[in-house]
Amino acid sequence: MVKISDISKLCGVSPATVSKALNGASDISQETAKRVRETAAKLGYLPNASARALKLGRSYNIGVLFSDTTGGGISHEYFSRILDSVKVEAERLGYDITFISKDLGKRSMDYYQHAKYRSCDGVIIASANFQDPAIIRLATSEIPTVTLDYTFDSRTSILSDNAQGMESLVRFVYDKGHRKIAFLHGEMTSVTQKRLASFKKTCAALGLEIPAEFIRPAIYHDPRTSGLQTRALMALSIRPTCIIYPDDLSFLGGMSELERHGLSIPDDISVVGYDGIPLSQVLRPRLTTYRQAGEKMGTEAARLLIEQIEQPEIWLPQQITVTGELLPGDTVRSIG
């Protein structure tokens, strides 16, 4: 690899001059700077990232954390969209991304240590158990962090607008005439709490009394559980006319269960998903769902993290709420 000293020899100046010329320092003459730049380009010079990181204490590398425990958060469409947009935006701003995990080979370390080890300039925490002490340690450390869908004190976070999303779904369904609305919710994370609170609040605002047995726990992205809960709903003496699923994939579990009962969507029962994965719009009937703006969240996360890294003096913690959009689909029937 070409290094600074190669350029310096060819140009007849010291390595220091080359470094300064390439970094646009002020005490280098126009001509020298030009000559150095041209020589560097001719030789195909690229700085050695490790040497820079060592000297500067800055790696131009940001960590991305997808918790191991959720088992491949990456493969969920929502998260892969986030990851992809984080990657694009980070690269646009000159940063690479590296995955942060617990344990690296024989070395056992926590997330904080891993980030330090790789001298990450910052970390985006995308999908994690925010109660995990290792996550808390990282998010309360001196390393700049941005969390997605969760807020730590005095930290920047990007939030999908779960309250608005749920409210718009409930209102959409209500406007179609539905009054008996069931809600299968995911595990009790902060996201779920927001959706559940918004569900209850919106129903109350609309004057709906939702029986307790219409609100049932399921598991995100688990069609089996939502299938079971769908069956439970169908066994009630008073059935809901519309079911809100925790997410689009869970709906699919429910769908097969509904078919088994000989119910067709939306004629016999209306359904609503959450996430707006591409698939949901390819299915017939198109699923009524709320599309979270994953790309925008990823882009914002990367942008704000890098802003914090590069201008710590003007940085202030922010909570950005990103609004998605309701995809009307065809799975909610107009009734009564």
Place this chain on the structure above:
Amino acid sequence: MVKISDISKLCGVSPATVSKALNGASDISQETAKRVRETAAKLGYLPNASARALKLGRSYNIGVLFSDTTGGGISHEYFSRILDSVKVEAERLGYDITFISKDLGKRSMDYYQHAKYRSCDGVIIASANFQDPAIIRLATSEIPTVTLDYTFDSRTSILSDNAQGMESLVRFVYDKGHRKIAFLHGEMTSVTQKRLASFKKTCAALGLEIPAEFIRPAIYHDPRTSGLQTRALMALSIRPTCIIYPDDLSFLGGMSELERHGLSIPDDISVVGYDGIPLSQVLRPRLTTYRQAGEKMGTEAARLLIEQIEQPEIWLPQQITVTGELLPGDTVRSIG
């Protein structure tokens, strides 16, 4: 951060001794080594990856390349499964992974330069246009590489067994009595060529004459195009009794088109997918498809790449073919 010199002071030895003790050099006494290790553990010492990389010329970091051009290869389930398993295996062996792309911020570079810049010890090329000169440069450079679903001369590659996959699907369909089998194929990559060749060969071996208009081009993961081609198939005077789609998602585009024609699956027409994404097994009827063993491919890719990095002297290029499994599903009807 704790560094070697901190430990050396506490232990009353030189930094060199500490380094050697931690790396298990032979010229360190048992007691000193123990004392050093204990002090290191107590202080929570972690080596500085940049300093190590600079000195050793090894970064314990491998690049993963998902071509930008395909537009978020990451978000396809098959690739995210590969990525996830690469990550897991690489971490198990003590390596981090970083995404490799063209252009980083203002610096414009090709993949090879990017990998050099980050001093990646090796690169896994997962989803890319293998005709791209930048990809070819990387794959023919001195950097160890492993490619997925494509083979470069004298290089290691991991191949999904497309021939076997297609053959098993055709035979499965044939055994159910189908003789008029249509095949929508994806863009003409080497993968597609293998599937197409296998399709033709298997049909020939079974004595089937497939009319040219039964073999039609579509686009991977694009339900719209497969919908159009499905319509074209339905407009033929002699219709196929079974359609093999380029992938599971494309099938969904076909599905809605078939429904529009009032055809139900599998009673009126049989269909087959490819990939075996989880969704395909949640749908009712369950899709008959071929599940590519993405996890195994990713694991093998990481393992072989790291083997090549760590033991270049015993390394020989290999082409590993990973076989998936046919998921019988319920979308192929027994006929005749």
Place this chain on the structure above:
DNA sequence: ACGCATCGCTTAATCGATTAAGTAAAGTAT
């Protein structure tokens, strides 16, 4: 013409870890 600032460059230290070469002390052989 003398002092002083400015410009443009070089020198040398530094980031943290590794390792070849060197060395002091103890052990072994003759």
Place this chain on the structure above:
DNA sequence: ATACTTTACTTAATCGATTAAGCGATGCGT
């Protein structure tokens, strides 16, 4: 007792880039 090994360290150079400090040479003001 002398010469040679072996053991267990230390010294110092090195990886490549950055940057504070230094230093001649020129320009400027009075």
